Amino acid sequence: MNSIFTLIPLFPLLGFLVIGLFGKKISKGLVGIIGCGTVFVSLVLSVYAFSGLIGGGEKSGNSITIHLFDWITAGNFSAPFNFLIDPLSCWFLLIITGIGFLIHVYSVGYMHDDPAFDRFFAYLNLFIFFMLLLVLGDSYLTMFVGWEGVGLCSYLLIGFWFKNNDYNKAANKAFIMNRIGDLGFLLGIILIYVTFGSIRYKEVFDVASSFPSSKPVIIAITLLLFVGATGKSAQIPLYTWLPDAMAGPTPVSALIHAATMVTAGIYMIARSNILYTLAPISMDIVAGVGLFTAIFAATIGLFQNDIKKVLAYSTVSQLGYMFLGLGVGAYTGAVFHVTTHAFFKALLFLGAGSVIHAMSGEQDIRKMGGLKKYLPKTYLTFFIATIAISGIPPFAGFFSKDEILGHAYTYNNFFWLMGVLGSVITAFYMFRLFFLTFFGKFRGTEKQEHHLHESPSTMTIPLIILAVLSVVGGFIGIPEVFGGTHWLHEFLSPVFSASDLKTLPKEMSHSKEITLMVVAVLAVCTSIYSAWFYYLKKENIPVADGVAINPVQKTIYHKYYADEFYEAVFTKPLNWLSEKFHKIIELKAIDRAVNFVGESVTWMSGQARLLQTGHIGFYIFAMVVSIILILFFKLL
């Protein structure tokens, strides 16, 4: 009976094959039905698997392993192709198929006029297949297969719409960065195999649990895996591909570059939690990189004027929070944040897509404004998502972020402080985006204004469902301090309990916990107020590109003392920092390093080809010289 779950990934694959082979011959409606339908079947099956796991109730350690076939057997090495359904993979199944289904439905409306409608759905289904494979596999090898597969689909979908030459650069960048990450991951897998003699999770973790802490080989493995995670999940230093990946259609950004694929790195580390627990140094590095990315990306987000770029940097920043959570041992918190983030970030992207759709492709927020009355449903849902990401209770983002921050506090007070700073910045730029888009006067052309309309219901219904989830999503993990039982923690405990025993912090008193929450929420509220004050009350619009800080700003500067304060303490240093990060670290150091690798290979290639002179005489001469060298070294 369990074998029915093998159908979960097979249905999207079937969808891919049918649409890919016959897409041109069948109508758009049928393509849409097949694309959404196959994912829906997977969703139903995932829910069925999930109910089976909950039904297991008391003996909640139960997990299902489905043996499909032996993939490779080479000597004493064997890699059976198995599916593993345990709480962690099942939870990800729900996220992938659930959000995936909503975004498929949305895409039917969004992509309706695109000539390559069928190709888009074929790719999207293929992506879902690989993503499911990634989380369902019971060994690192299967995960790697899915890992490469989603990379390929992401690559194909980024380039789906390219019209200019910048695409080539963006594609190359995404490609090279992911390759560096993949190389780390692959080396990590090889090292795991060499160390443990297996690459199946169960066997690896069984052996590992008897290892002493801080063994060098474990540190090496965990760091290599983390390199893989930084590539796929866009962490420093391999993050710059993600903002560029926004070249793809918006549903792709929502599905792949916000809700699912980029969280593969989190899944991988959460899955390997037993290894990471054995390597505290790696945990520190994961937490540090995550925290730094969270703040770094958030400051860049302050300065962006492209609606999707803001969201992209915000994704990088939120992913940073998840890594912070993993690093401080809050595995449940990280998975919790993956979940809520999937809800509100997918909602934000889809809302942005709805806005772009209405604006006929315009993405610059300086040309928007006052969209509230034209797009009421989009406005409302976007508002909910913005609150959720800012971490205002009782919306979803609050609970998950709070759990991570709470763990961070017990781990290191400074981490908590920086984390709160990050969420203050997040709230500021998100509300800046929100106010500039939906309030004030419309700043676009008349033609655009005339064209403004609410999106069709295939697009707004997914928005509404996601908005509901963004409101109530946090209730699956209400902490004890509010009288909850933290259901998600219970559910995932079979996977994380072994690590929790070792890393879970000393209990915090409830009063202290409440104090921390209140401080965080107050800080965020102040930040929202200042965004409101600066962008809505004073109606500041970010200056056009290339114009230096202008006299208008100077006037405000003199009139309001508060402004001066914010400007000096908050906006200006952050703007400066944001600009410097962007210009110096991002463009100069990271981009240059990546370009250098590519250029040096091309250069070597240009030199190497000169060996091939075309003269037989030279060829024979080179052969004879090599023969003499070989004989000389081997015989004398």
Place this chain on the structure above:
Amino acid sequence: MNTIQSIHINHYILLSAVLFCIGVMGVLFRRNAIIIFMSVELMLNAVNLLLVAFSSYWNDPAGQVFVFFVMVVAAAEVAVGLAILVMIYRNTGSTDIDVLNKLKN
């Protein structure tokens, strides 16, 4: 003890090696394709000589049989090689190997 075996085997090896090297030098330094063919033939004949010498050294006829195979193959190779040269001579009017170097890099 016959005449072949009366000479020490090392001398045969040396002679063949020298002949072989002369052949290699010919291939290396000449530019005319026909002379290069001849040099390759010289290399093969050096091998034949050595095979016969070893055959007699080990009292084993297989080496001499192999020589016949080598000779047949060499004849076939020359036939094909000359045909290729005729084709090239018709197209370029030259048998210099440096005339043809369009395929490169």
Place this chain on the structure above:
Amino acid sequence: MKTLYILTALGVIAMLAELFRFKKFLLPIVLIGLMGAIASSVRDWNTNIHYYNYMMTFDNYAILFTIVLCVTAFLWFMMSKDFFGSESSKTDHYALVLFALCGAMLMVSYSNMVMLFLGIEILSIPMYVLAGSNKDSLASNEASLKYFLMGAFATGFLLFGITMIYGATGTFDLRSIGITLKSPELIQVWRGAGGTTLLYSGILMMLIGLCFKISAVPFHFWAPDVYTGAPTPVTAFMATIVKTAAFAAFLRLFITCFSGLGNVWMNTIWVLAGLTILLGNITAVYQTSVKRMLAYSSISHAGYMLLAILAMNNHSVGSVLFYAAAYSVATIGAFTVLSIIEKNFELASVDSFSGLAKKNPLLAFAMTISMLSLAGIPPLAGFFGKYYIFTSALQSGYVWLVLIAVLGSLIGVYYYFRMIIKMFSSGTGEVTNIEISTLQKIVLVITILLSILLGIFPDMVISLL
């Protein structure tokens, strides 16, 4: 063994076709004959028969490689129907290719150095002619001359090596050589006569001769030029069948005879493999002509396969067999697409593939699968080929070489993906009215399916050995 008779008979029939005027039916006859050849090989499974006083051994090793060769040849005949076009030399081409195939069979089933030599020559001499079969094209002439001159030169070294080993051991028989070299007391006998130097230089000379045939750096110089100049179907034949046969011969020789004398040749192959992988991949990056890019990529694949020979453990045979099969299938697919595109372009550059996905999805899909498989992207066959080879090399402790190989395949991914990106980019519209014959369509579908199936069930092939 009947396989060899069938192939020889097919070659003779092809020559008779001109005389008795059944040229039209030649292709079906050849295809049916090849199927018969495959069937008769399968029937010999596990029989291990020796022929002609141990000149040839038709063991499972030979049977599996024969099947790979015959299947590749089957696909090759279907893809290159146009090569046999309407010109008068049609039957000659059939005969030459079939006899070359006989040579390849000898190379996978020999158990005597004489047969190795004959096999290599029977394979090479028709190839010299076929490379120049486009008589009016200077490029084809040049390819033929270069291949011939350098091939004959390398044959000299191979022969010299065989002779020296004969001088040191007194036999051409592989098993006897293997036994002699493994027993220390026998080694004593000829050490007095300067035998060690003789033996060692013999091994190295044979190594050099064989490295030329598989186009390992620095004996690769002929390959890019010959591959570019020869007619595209002939290039496909050289890149698949010739290379597979040469590797089978290489591996059999070194496993049966020289596995105990690793200190003589292993360092050399280590360096050659590293150089081959790096130079092949790096130079391919620069190429704009697809044919030349595939030539350099085929050089780099030879480098990966050298790893398996170097590993010299009980996985070597399986991994080389699987790699050769995966590589041949993908290469045939790529060359089929290339030969179709080349009808519009004299020498198809990477740019002439732009927008292919829109104009002809089947071609683009087949090419994508081939490129992905060659690049070693899971779950396609090429990935497992690399995987088996790398693990078997790791088991023998060649960590650094495997790192070089991984680095090389990362570079490889760059130029393979460049093709894919081009095909899926918005087109310039240069390629017009692509015509694909039914046979070519069948070849494309078969290569796609094989690449995927071999990737999903790699165990089925490996477990045969």
